[in-house]
Amino acid sequence: MQDLTIAPTQSTPAIRTDFAAGRLELRGDSYPENTYELFEPLFLWVKHYLASGEQPLRLDLYLLYLNTSSVKAMMDIFDLLESAHRKGRGVSVYWFYDPQNERVAEMAEEFKEDCSFPFLIEPQAG
Amino acid sequence: MNHGRDEPLLGEIEALLQQGDESNPLHAPLQRLLAHHIEQLAKLDRQFQRLVRVSDRYQNMLQEANQALHQASTHDLLTGLANRRHVMERLVAQTARLGAADAYCVAMVDIDRFKHINDSHGHLAGDSVLQGVSARLKGLMRTTDLCGRWGGEEFLLLLPGSTIGDALHSLERVRSGIAETPIPWAGGEIAVTASFGAAQWQHGEAISQTLKRADDALLRAKRQGRNRIEQGDDS
Numbered sequence: 001m002q003d004l005t006i007a008p009t010q011s012t013p014a015i016r017t018d019f020a021a022g023r024l025e026l027r028g029d030s031y032p033e034n035t036y037e038l039f040e041p042l043f044l045w046v047k048h049y050l051a052s053g054e055q056p057l058r059l060d061l062y063l064l065y066l067n068t069s070s071v072k073a074m075m076d077i078f079d080l081l082e083s084a085h086r087k088g089r090g091v092s093v094y095w096f097y098d099p100q101n102e103r104v105a106e107m108a109e110e111f112k113e114d115c116s117f118p119f120l121i122e123p124q125a126g
Numbered sequence: 127m128n129h130g131r132d133e134p135l136l137g138e139i140e141a142l143l144q145q146g147d148e149s150n151p152l153h154a155p156l157q158r159l160l161a162h163h164i165e166q167l168a169k170l171d172r173q174f175q176r177l178v179r180v181s182d183r184y185q186n187m188l189q190e191a192n193q194a195l196h197q198a199s200t201h202d203l204l205t206g207l208a209n210r211r212h213v214m215e216r217l218v219a220q221t222a223r224l225g226a227a228d229a230y231c232v233a234m235v236d237i238d239r240f241k242h243i244n245d246s247h248g249h250l251a252g253d254s255v256l257q258g259v260s261a262r263l264k265g266l267m268r269t270t271d272l273c274g275r276w277g278g279e280e281f282l283l284l285l286p287g288s289t290i291g292d293a294l295h296s297l298e299r300v301r302s303g304i305a306e307t308p309i310p311w312a313g314g315e316i317a318v319t320a321s322f323g324a325a326q327w328q329h330g331e332a333i334s335q336t337l338k339r340a341d342d343a344l345l346r347a348k349r350q351g352r353n354r355i356e357q358g359d360d361s
Contacts, residue, residue, distance in 0.1 A: 065188070068181040075173055103187050110180045114172065 001048045004041055012038055013063060017045050022055045027062040035069035043073070046080050056090030057081070063095070064104060078115055085117035092118040099123040136164060202275040204253055205260035213274025213282050217333060220286050226329040231285040231293035232336055233324040234344040235263070235300075238352040240279035243316060251311050255318055258309035266300040282337075290326040290357055297322050297355050305353055321347040325358030 001019060008014035013028035015038075024046065032038045049057055059081070066074065081091040093115070097104035105121050112119040143157055200212035208216070217232070224230055237243075237259055244252040256279065263273045263281060272284040285293050301322060308315035323344025327336045339358030347356040 066180075066184060068177065068184075071177055071180045071184070075177065103183070107180060107183055110176060110183070114176065 001045065001052075004045055006038075006041075015042060017042075017049075019049060022049070022057050023060065024057065025060040025062070029065040030063065030070035031065065031067035032070070035067075035073055039070070039073040039077075043077065043080075046077055050080060050084045050089060050091075054089070056092070057084070058091070059093045061093065061095045061108075062097075064101075066107075074111065075114075078111060081117055082115055085115075093120065095119070095121045096124040097121065099125060133167065136160070136167075205257055205275050207260050207264065207281070208272055208274035210274060210276055210282075213272060213276070213284065216272055216274075217282075217284055220284065221327060221333045224327065224329075229287055229289040229292070230327040231288045231290060231324055232327070232333075232340050233283040233285065233293060233297055233322055234276070234337070234340045235281040235283060235320050235322050236344055236348070237279040238319045238321055238348075243318070247311060247316060251316060254311055255309050255316060259304060259318060259320060262304050262307065263300060266303045267296065271296070288326075290324060293324045293326065294355060294357060297324055301353065301355055319353035321352045322355040323347055323358065324355060328360070 003019050004015055004017045006012070006015040008028045011029065012032045013026045013030050016025045017023070024042075030038070046057070059077075063074075078093070081093070085091050093112075095105075095108040095111070097108065105123070108119075108121045112121065139160060143153065143160065146153055200209060201207065202209045221230060237255065240252065240255070243255055256275075260273070260275070260281070263283070267273055267283065268285075270286060271288075274282045274284075276282040283297075285296065288296065301320065305317075305319045308317045321344060323340045323342065323346065325336050325339040325343060327333065336358075343356040343358040347354045350356070
């Protein structure tokens with residue numbers, strides 16, 4: 001499957017996938033006009049990745065502001081990961097935040113609550 | 127998990143199943159489907175609650191960012207006082223509603239020999255003096271008054287509801303407060319005084335004219351030896 005490289009805009013995050021390495025990265029704010037359009041390819045990529053092979057998947061998130069539909073989209077992605085995890089697949093999420101903005105960490109904690117797979121919330125300057 | 131069971135319809139189905147004949151081959155699968163359905167509902171409910179919670183948090187974050195932006199666009203970074211634009215907006219808004227019987231005063235304030243302070247103690251000392259005088263202005267004025275940084279070492283005070291008599295009284299308290307409490311600096315202190323020009327708005331007068339009279343009065347206070355308050359001539 002083709003990897004995704006989507007450049008960031010003011011209202012959408014940078015999205016990068018690496019099928020061979022089993023990595024997915026989201027970076028920035030997310031309040032797109034059309035959330036479906038932005039997240040659908042990502043959703044398909046994750047589904048496809050999880051359906052093929054046994055390689056683990058790791059998400060690196062550097063997300064700041066999310067509008068409600070983006071929050072929902074992230075919850076749906078975590079839901080996919082949770083299902084895969086329950087079937088024994090190695091999945092993990094690293095949510096990085098600027099230690100000067102603790103609120104982002106609190107938000108990540110909210111997302112983490114429903115996940116039983118490794119979900120790390122890591123301070124990272126800059 | 128119990129949330130799904132609160133649904134009256136599901137409760138009814140459950141009750142029916144309990145009454146039903148267990149020899150019915152559909153009984154067990156139906157019970158399983160129902161349990162699964164209830165679990166799904168409970169999960170959706172959890173997700174929904176989380177979505178609401180997270181969204182609220184993000185909204186709070188935005189609100190805070192908004193407030194910070196508002197503060198930055200209306201206040202002076204160094205002194206924390208209202209900036210010139212903000213104090214001008216307030217002045218226009220407050221005076222637009224004034225009637226013939228309303229009292230309203232403005233005062234221009236200028237720190238005396240500020241250039242000398244900068245030249246002899248350095249610009250950091252000058253900044254400290256600006257901050258100290260601002261704190262004194264703010265602390266000594268009524269909460270209904272507004273102190274703004276007009277530019278450089280000059281401030282504009284708005285005193286709604288004050289006659290010139292009230293204003294002179296308030297300003298005297300501020301003037302002496304500034305003169306009597308030097309600004310601590312580098313282990314020592316810097317003595318500071320300020321000059322004031324006050325004017326009462328007159329019915330029918332453009333507010334720019336009131337400001338001009340206050341400014342003229344300030345100039346007079348400077349010429350007459352500083353550390354004093356002068357009031358504007360009637361227009």
